[in-house]
Amino acid sequence: MGIKVAITGRPNVGKSTLFNRLAGRKLALVDDTPGVTRDRRVHPAKLYDLHFEVIDTAGFEDAAAATLQGRMRAQTEIAIDEADLIFFMVDARAGLLPDDRTFAEIVRRSGKPVVLVANKAEARGAGTGLLEAWELGLGEPVPISAEHGQGMPDLRDAVIGALGEARAFGEEDEGESLPAESEPLIGEDVADPDVETPYDDTKPLRIAVVGRPNAGKSTLINTLIGEERLLTGPEAGITRDSISVEWEWRGRRMKLFDTAGMRRKAKVQEKLEKLSVADGLRAVRFAEVVIVVLDATIPFEKQDLQIADLIIREGRAPVIAFNKWDLIDNPQEVLADLREKTERLLPQVRGVQAVPVSAETGRGLDRLMEAVLKTHKVWNSRVSTGRLNRWLERVLTHHPPPAVAGRRLKIKYVTQAKTRPPGFVLSCSRPEAMPQSYVRYLVNNLREAFDIPGVPIRVALRASENPFAGKAKKRS
Structure with a gap:
């Protein structure tokens, strides 16, 4: 098993900058403001020929245990x-x-091997601070510049010196290799075969948890995994980085992404909050299923609908969690009202899974995860071209396309071009004239006929090729 390295120190010494350099990617938010990092983040890292897991931590601050x-x-x-x-x-x-x-005294008492890292050593006058670092009694300081990548060979040697060669070069976990930078986004067009492939439940499932500040996203993840992995509290906006957590539920491997609360764009003024929201949007784009956490006491604010619309436009599979259900007095009436509002306010994902939960008590979380798996299966669903065209024939007989400018529109055939989310290509005459109302009719009928509820459905209109186009008319 590989080694784990924790980067510690007081706020604003450059821990996240070093974390990003070792991880090889800009994962942690970096800003001049002290105390940017709050949760601990773990990621595979590489330092020349050394492979290990690196943990980014919040800056040590001397404060009462109950405070943030x-x-x-x-x-x-x-x-x-x-x-x-x-x-x-x-x-x-x-x-x-x-x-x-x-x-330094707290770290010394831990009894763990320590490498003293003197960051920002490229600055003028850093030599004095380097000499002062000897006073900590943690050995020889290693001068580096995390921002510019200076001193990394010395840091590698210090790691080997602290652990010994045998432990530092221990067995590498081949499954923990860094993902390639060119890794395609989920949902990009792929040349899928024209067959209805069975659902593969062996692949890890990526789930992002999003919502407004203080909706209970971090508490939800902590309760799911059964440990206080993420920082929580009554204060709004605690989470800043998008933190990923590995987890297994009923034998299915999953990766949960906690994200920063998303406020209305007009209210986001500070640079740090803009970075946090951008990090959360990136997590949404790389997720497969996105759990939208709504506060059941004040649901469906304008911002909630904008977040849901963003997820649908990105093509992710949404699941709604009505959190803080333990605070609702008349649950049956409220649930019926919320489900009616869900259908009315989110018609573009008709039939979306909406589950009442309490992140604080754990109530409803199993039903939530069942809804996640069900939605993920639908998001991956494929319908054969034969079944689609038999369905199209029935639809056109019952409700043919309208006539536009005195000429009736014709639809030739339909096929599914992709999954994740389901995308269909409709071959028709004059695609530009096809009314959106008729396209919506086809999408809604498609959902019911092939049981595709609660996920975005994309329909692309294509003009059928005219075999006589470009040929001059023969004169008799």
Whole structure:
């Protein structure tokens, strides 16, 4: 099993910058504001010929346990307990501060091997801070620049020196290789065979959890996986980074993505919140199923509908979770009202799965996951061309396309071009003249005929080829 390395230190010393460099990708948010990172993030990393898992942590802050900073510190202490090696990072440019000395003592008491990393060593005057770092008693400081990539060979040697060659070059987990940068997005057009392939339940399922701030997204994930993995609390907007968590439910491997709360665009002014929202949107694009968490006490705000519309436009498979159900007094009446509103306000995904849950108590979470799997199967569904055209023949007999400008529109055939989400190509005369109302009629009929509820359906209109186009008319 590979080693784990936790990057620790006080706020704003460059932990997330080093994490991104070791991970080989810009995963963690980086800003000049202290305390950007709050949750701990784990990712496969590479340092030349060393392969390991790196953990980004929140900056150590001296605060009461009940405060947000205190809960952030608890998450960092968990990361230290999990790690095999600790990178204790200081700012060589600023020199040692009292917090550095306090937290160095905490790291020393953990008994784990420590590499003292002096970041920002490329700055003028950093030599003084480098000498001060010796006072921590954690060994020789390794001068690096996480932003510019300087000092990485020395850091590699320090890791080998702290762990020993045998442990540092231990067995690599081949399954934890870094994903390629050119990895295609889910839902891109692929040349699928014209067969109804069986659903593959052995592949890991990627699920993003989104919603407005303070809807209970992090609490939902913590309750699902059964541990306090993500930072939660009464404060709105705690989550900033999109954190992924590996999990298994009833034998199915899953990766859950927690995202920052998305407020209305007009209210998002700070640069950091813009970065957080952009990170959340990226998680949505790489997910397969997206759970939209709504606060059942104030559901279907304008922002909730905009988030749902974004997911549908991206082609993801949405599932709605009405959270905080334990606060509802008359659940039957409220549920009937919410389901009616769901059908009326989200007609583009008619039949979407909507489940009442309580992230705090765990009520309804099994039903939520069953809805996720059901929606994912529908999202992957394929209908053969033969069945589609038999259906089209019945539809055209019952309700043919209208006449436009005195000429009736003709539809020749239909075929499914892709899945994830289901996409269909309709061959017809004058595609530009086809009314959208008739296309919607076909989509709704398609849902009912082939049981495709609750996912986006794409229909592309194509003009059928005219074999006589371009040929001059023969004169008699």
